[in-house]
Amino acid sequence: MFAIVCVSENWGIGKNGELLFHIKDDLKRFRELTLDKSVIMGRKTLESLPGGKGLPRRHNVVLTTNRDYTAENAEIIHFPVEAVFAAGEDAAVIGGEQIYRLLLPLCDKVYVTKVFASPEADAFFPDLDADPKWQVECESEIFEENGLRWQYVDYVPAQEEEDEEIAALLDSRSEEPLEFYPQPDLSEFSQFHGF
């Protein structure tokens, strides 16, 4: 499962139930990365989508505590664990803040669009740069559209320190020439021969 999000410089993601940015290239990338997959979202994010209905060509899994809730092209779920099962492995967590915070620990990748701007926000994504549990896997060049500059940054869970130490040890071993140690002199034990 992965998460995909567009953030401002201080990890803001929304204001008054709306997105902070509408970058064509980012929306295209979002579509490409989620098409024909399951997407998990909160009720508020669903209601921010055009027509308040699920995204086309995606299995829309929507979390709400409201037992009577219905929406077009959406599977309505009331418990996070059920949402994860309903969505299956190849699923994208698409927001908003509550759902990101809930399911981030289950994600093995986060596709972040980092926009170099800081408009006011009332919804935020956790700051992955300040979280030692995450590390940058790769980052794109900086793009520009209608005066907005942004960059795509992929995050993956940070390797355990212990894993890194072992990997470093194995690396250094493989560079060292093999050493052959002299055989110990066992002659003084020759009296025991025969036992």
Ligand SMILES: NC(=O)c1ccc[n+]([C@@H]2O[C@H](COP(=O)([O-])OP(=O)(O)OC[C@H]3O[C@@H](n4cnc5c(N)ncnc54)[C@H](OP(=O)(O)O)[C@@H]3O)[C@@H](O)[C@H]2O)c1
């Ligand atoms: N920048 C981005 O990439 C991006 C992406 C998505 C959204 N957003 C923005 O994020 C903002 C919305 O975020 P948000 O945090 O306010 O709302 P949200 O996460 O979209 O939805 C919250 C709702 O999800 C339901 N919910 C949450 N936890 C639940 C649980 N444990 N069990 C069952 N249902 C649960 C509740 O619905 P009920 O109240 O019905 O019970 C809750 O009110 C908007 O501004 C939106 O534009 C930004």
